[in-house]
Amino acid sequence: MKGSLRPLGLSLCIATVVLASSWTFAQPPLPNLAALQQAITQADALETQGLNLNLPLVAEDGSAVPLKVQFNAPLAEGEWITQLRVFASGNPNAEVIDFEPSAAISQLEFSSRIRLSESQDVYVLASSNQGRQWLASRQVRVTLSGCLMSGDEDTTQMGMSQPRIALPRQAQAGKPAEIRTLINHPMETGFRETASGETLAASLVDHLVISRAGETLLRVKFYTGTSANPFVSFFLDQQDQLTFTWTDDQGQQIQETR
Amino acid sequence: MSNSTKDFSVSRRRLLKGLGLASLIPVVSACDSKDSSATANLSAPSPTQAKAGRVLVIGGGFGGATAAKYIKRGNPAISVTLIEPNSTYYTCPFSNLVLAGERNLDSIGHNYNELKEVYGVEVIHALAEDIDGANQSVKLSNGQTLNYDRLLLSPGIDLRWNAIEGYDQAAAELAPHAWKAGEQTLLLRRQLEAMEDGGTFIMSIPADPFRCPPGPYERASLIAHYFKQHKPNSKILLLDAKDNFSKQGLFTSAWQELYGDMIEWVGLSNDGRVVRVDAANLEVETEFGSVYKASVLNVIPPQKAGFIADRAGVSNEGGWVPVNANTFESTQVQNIYVVGDATLAAPMPKSGFAANSQAKVAAAAIVASLAGITPPDPYWANTCYSLLNPDYGISVAGVYKAEEGQIISIPGSGGLSASDAPTSIRQAEAAYAVGWYEAITQDTWGS
Numbered sequence A: 001m002k003g004s005l006r007p008l009g010l011s012l013c014i015a016t017v018v019l020a021s022s023w024t025f026a027q028p029p030l031p032n033l034a035a036l037q038q039a040i041t042q043a044d045a046l047e048t049q050g051l052n053l054n055l056p057l058v059a060e061d062g063s064a065v066p067l068k069v070q071f072n073a074p075l076a077e078g079e080w081i082t083q084l085r086v087f088a089s090g091n092p093n094a095e096v097i098d099f100e101p102s103a104a105i106s107q108l109e110f111s112s113r114i115r116l117s118e119s120q121d122v123y124v125l126a127s128s129n130q131g132r133q134w135l136a137s138r139q140v141r142v143t144l145s146g147c148l149m150s151g152d153e154d155t156t157q158m159g160m161s162q163p164r165i166a167l168p169r170q171a172q173a174g175k176p177a178e179i180r181t182l183i184n185h186p187m188e189t190g191f192r193e194t195a196s197g198e199t200l201a202a203s204l205v206d207h208l209v210i211s212r213a214g215e216t217l218l219r220v221k222f223y224t225g226t227s228a229n230p231f232v233s234f235f236l237d238q239q240d241q242l243t244f245t246w247t248d249d250q251g252q253q254i255q256e257t258r
Numbered sequence B: 001m002s003n004s005t006k007d008f009s010v011s012r013r014r015l016l017k018g019l020g021l022a023s024l025i026p027v028v029s030a031c032d033s034k035d036s037s038a039t040a041n042l043s044a045p046s047p048t049q050a051k052a053g054r055v056l057v058i059g060g061g062f063g064g065a066t067a068a069k070y071i072k073r074g075n076p077a078i079s080v081t082l083i084e085p086n087s088t089y090y091t092c093p094f095s096n097l098v099l100a101g102e103r104n105l106d107s108i109g110h111n112y113n114e115l116k117e118v119y120g121v122e123v124i125h126a127l128a129e130d131i132d133g134a135n136q137s138v139k140l141s142n143g144q145t146l147n148y149d150r151l152l153l154s155p156g157i158d159l160r161w162n163a164i165e166g167y168d169q170a171a172a173e174l175a176p177h178a179w180k181a182g183e184q185t186l187l188l189r190r191q192l193e194a195m196e197d198g199g200t201f202i203m204s205i206p207a208d209p210f211r212c213p214p215g216p217y218e219r220a221s222l223i224a225h226y227f228k229q230h231k232p233n234s235k236i237l238l239l240d241a242k243d244n245f246s247k248q249g250l251f252t253s254a255w256q257e258l259y260g261d262m263i264e265w266v267g268l269s270n271d272g273r274v275v276r277v278d279a280a281n282l283e284v285e286t287e288f289g290s291v292y293k294a295s296v297l298n299v300i301p302p303q304k305a306g307f308i309a310d311r312a313g314v315s316n317e318g319g320w321v322p323v324n325a326n327t328f329e330s331t332q333v334q335n336i337y338v339v340g341d342a343t344l345a346a347p348m349p350k351s352g353f354a355a356n357s358q359a360k361v362a363a364a365a366i367v368a369s370l371a372g373i374t375p376p377d378p379y380w381a382n383t384c385y386s387l388l389n390p391d392y393g394i395s396v397a398g399v400y401k402a403e404e405g406q407i408i409s410i411p412g413s414g415g416l417s418a419s420d421a422p423t424s425i426r427q428a429e430a431a432y433a434v435g436w437y438e439a440i441t442q443d444t445w446g447s
């Protein structure tokens, strides 16, 4: 690998993929990382400390790999994290899921279930409102376990249905507690073919917004890399009077208030 | 081995000819021939055992008992000591038949007589409590400390108590897991027998990886078979932390065919993941707050490698043991080999067949390394049979090799029972399952 890395704390695993001087990606070509590359605005100032990407080392089912992203680096006065974007270098489309918290979220810990089409490196890029960025990555080996061969076809279900929300059972006021959401939707990628060779049209839940009294607390953007029936978990200091709005790629919405 | 299995006995030769064991034939013989080629190189007799080396094997289950035997077969001069607390090992395979009242527990019990008497393995009934990898020694519950040149661990799984809120050892006495065969199997059987017709049997099933991926679904099938005959108004509810499961299409269509709507399966995306157990009230709560009450509750909790793997320093942050694919030696501690459910061996599943197959590879690697030679290239096989009733079998099979330090499924190998097979094939596969059981327990414990 050529090109020298600038000194700013890039971890080794990233260094093997990224050429710092030009910010093109090293051999073998990883065209998918173009999206990640574009999202990196200040390559020479990328930080790594305090951003954690949690994924199993080995995933036996690439269609729903549990993902957890945590951020706990010290931030400046008035600085907050605006985006945590997840990319999968080996998927047909590298974009997986974006979490866009507001300044009101104090505990930055987000979970979902993602698709990994093969063994690969997964990245998360965090950005703050002051233009700072953090990058973390993790290698996941995807194997279909021998006994897991299910041998059946996915049935095609259409549209969004059955929104589910779980609020903490006994939360203490002002202490962050976990909220879980899920909506049924096939998250059809547009890459799949039927037995007769027809390509199934893409159909996705586009995003989920959690708000209180008209103020957005968290927006989550879904992509083809998000598993069917998108699941999201996050932490809020206060868990009352929340509105959850899911919007699909046709503009249809489902709204729930708790 | 007790008498009752004799009813099922099939001669090994006939068995290997059985179509369903087609995958067993090349594999066993491949392993055998590899072993014997290794043996051939090694058979220059060592004057003393001390010179040939000392191997300790921890765990007398599928992996450990097989390894002890095949190390001795590879080189009888090696001193082999097996450490296992129980004098009878009850197999999880076919324990679902015990739950259904189709077999008794004795019929799945095996002992260590063959290892002791035929192969000269020393067997110590104690628990290994600690391992010092640097000094190559093992501390036992009976106070002994033993040294080794090579150590092989096949400790199976430990259950992750409290990974599901409220599910601990005490809760398992009320809501059994029965994921280790023996007392737990009998407890769940007694509860099923005592249940009134019209009751609800609930099973909580974990996410991957866990011991025996098709096991929960076979269990549901065989309990449905029992209910159908004795408690036909009863229901079975499966709450699953996954959206896909092993042989899913085959299971769900057979459930329809054999049991109508008795079995209901709720997957992860329909709020199937259990997060809390109230064992005293036989209640479970799922991720999104649904509460279900059971008449009999079976909780299969998340799992990890047996605790001794942590003591040996061979497990990783996920609780499983990474191994060198070619030898099954730990990637973290030298001279410690680990096989079976405790390992990260995907795409091989956590099955008894896989543990047996891995143990032969590790045994050959240990024999070779003590002789200072390179071990043969490994191949492994696995077939998981599942019974949907005692006369209805299905299977999934795979053959594996090591490539670039990883285990891979050999392209084009293995396969799954056809979805449109006639009854005669299902019957034949049920018979092959019995033949498989006879063959593997014979190979592992000689009984």
Ligand SMILES: Cc1cc2nc3c(=O)[nH]c(=O)nc-3n(C[C@H](O)[C@H](O)[C@H](O)COP(=O)(O)OP(=O)(O)OC[C@H]3O[C@@H](n4cnc5c(N)ncnc54)[C@H](O)[C@@H]3O)c2cc1C
Pocket: B058, B059, B060, B061, B062, B063, B064, B083, B084, B085, B086, B089, B091, B092, B093, B094, B095, B096, B126, B127, B128, B129, B154, B155, B156, B157, B178, B179, B180, B211, B212, B215, B216, B219, B306, B307, B308, B339, B340, B341, B342, B350, B351, B352, B353, B354, B355, B383, B384, B385
């Ligand atoms: C319901 C059910 C059905 C199944 N059906 C099948 C099937 O049809 N086919 C199949 O191939 N597999 C099946 N399995 C899976 C199979 O049981 C396991 O994969 C297999 O037992 C793994 O072997 P092992 O050697 O890794 O562990 P085990 O067989 O569990 O053996 C571990 C042994 O180590 C001992 N031990 C643990 N810790 C220590 C210590 N510190 N010191 C000393 N000894 C110790 C234990 O007492 C135990 O005897 C089934 C499992 C279940 C639960």
